[in-house]
Amino acid sequence: MTRDEKIKNILSNYWRGKERIIVAEYLRALYRNNTELIETFEMYGNRPNQVVRNFIECSYAKANFGFKNIPLDNHGWAKFEWVELEKTQPTKDNEIRLGKGKNGNWTFGLNISYGGAAGSSW
Template sequence: MLSKEEKIKDILEYHPTRNERKYVARYLWAVYRGKQDVISEMEAFGDNIRRIAYNLYAQERALLFGFTELYFDAGWLKYYEWLERKEIEITPNNAVRFNKIMLAKGVNGKWAYGLHYGFGASGGGWSPSIYDEPYNSEKEALTAALNQMVKYFNEALEKAPGDSFGNYNVKFIKAVLAKCNEMLNPKPVQEQFSLFE
């Protein structure tokens, strides 16, 4: 168990992320003022300032998706299981499969998305997590994901003329953009009328 002075030193030497600063400030205040109830509450999230700040921020994000149970694994808040997961393939003509949208539903019905995208030899991606923006519906999350995909592929199209390494395949980029735009703006289904009704 660290002394008050050791805790203060530990806190002051820690360089928190922007999202952790409020937890670090609160812990510093509690330790400095000797607020044992606040100290105990915060130390339930870890045995050092790094774990406390990270785990408190993780809990804040988890609550946005309705995850209220706390599970720790080796001192870190454990990743939550989504109620539902979906994958939507965006790769045109079933080419190499590396463009997809992943959707995940939290306990409270909020949705998050992740993307896997490739422009040729370059790309990136992430899976849905509690650190993503929560959306009220699957459709809202899908629309946001498609808009993000369009943004990334338009940026890639702008970079393509100066590419000499094969990172940006213009034909492929345009095909993915067309597919995303088609999904964002589906053509209305025309009703077929029978002459013999």
């Protein structure tokens, strides 16, 4: 994507929460043509939405599980490996996962379905 396409893409999206802070920094770097900062952001993906969401995911993973690099899958999304120790499905569409990162820290994940089109992942 060109610089102008990235700016247009960022401005056409609705960002919320932590995303707004990251988008503001990325947008400032693009407007000022700060190539060093742009390269740093673009280590997290090829498109602005990947950059922002992977940045958040990677920051969380680095802080809590000691990951050093940014593993991207073949679609450009952050993919961290962790050992899943237990998966419980209280109902057909809901699940709770318990796992341990490579550095020994524990984590959990929830996938919740309220039926229809509503749901949540955490």
